Amino acid sequence: MPERPAVHLAVPVDDLPAARAFYGGVLGLAEGRSSDHWVDWSLHGHQLVTHVIPGTVRPAGESEVDSHEVPIPHFGLLLSTPEFHALADRLRAAGTAFLIEPYLRFPGAPGEQWTMFFRDPAGNALEFKAFRDESQVFAR
Structure with missing residues (x-):
C-alpha cells in the first residue's frame, strides 16, 4: 500500500481487450x-478498475480552462515533469489522438x-x- 491514502476509481469500457491494450500496453x-468483465490496474499505486458496460461513454460536457474546452467528466494523475513528457512521447508513438x-x-x-x-x-x-x-497544486 502507498504511504498516502490511495484512490479507487471504476470506469466503464465496452471492449476489455481494447482496454487491456490501452491501459496495459499504451499507458504501461x-x-x-x-475476470471476464473487469480488470484492476495499478495507476501509480491507485486502483483503477475497468468494467465492461455495453454501449458508448457519453461525455457530460465541457468547461473552459485556460482557453481550452476541457472534457467533463475526466480523471487522471499528477506526474513528475519527466514522467509527464515520457508519457506524452509514449502516447504520440502509439498514435493517440489528443483532445488537448x-x-x-x-x-x-x-x-x-x-x-x-x-x-x-x-x-x-x-x-x-x-x-x-508540487507545493502549488492547490495554490490560489
Whole structure:
C-alpha cells in the first residue's frame, strides 16, 4: 500500500481487450486481478478498475480552462515533469489522438503545470499533468 491514502476509481469500457491494450500496453499500467468483465490496474499505486458496460461513454460536457474546452467528466494523475513528457512521447508513438495537446498551462503563475487530455478506446477522458512546483497544486 502507498504511504498516502490511495484512490479507487471504476470506469466503464465496452471492449476489455481494447482496454487491456490501452491501459496495459499504451499507458504501461500493471494489471492486477481480473475476470471476464473487469480488470484492476495499478495507476501509480491507485486502483483503477475497468468494467465492461455495453454501449458508448457519453461525455457530460465541457468547461473552459485556460482557453481550452476541457472534457467533463475526466480523471487522471499528477506526474513528475519527466514522467509527464515520457508519457506524452509514449502516447504520440502509439498514435493517440489528443483532445488537448501537451502544453504548459498558467506559465509563471501559481499552479503552473504541464497538462494533456485524451480519451481511452471507450471514450473516457483522461488528463495527466505535472506541476512545476508540487507545493502549488492547490495554490490560489
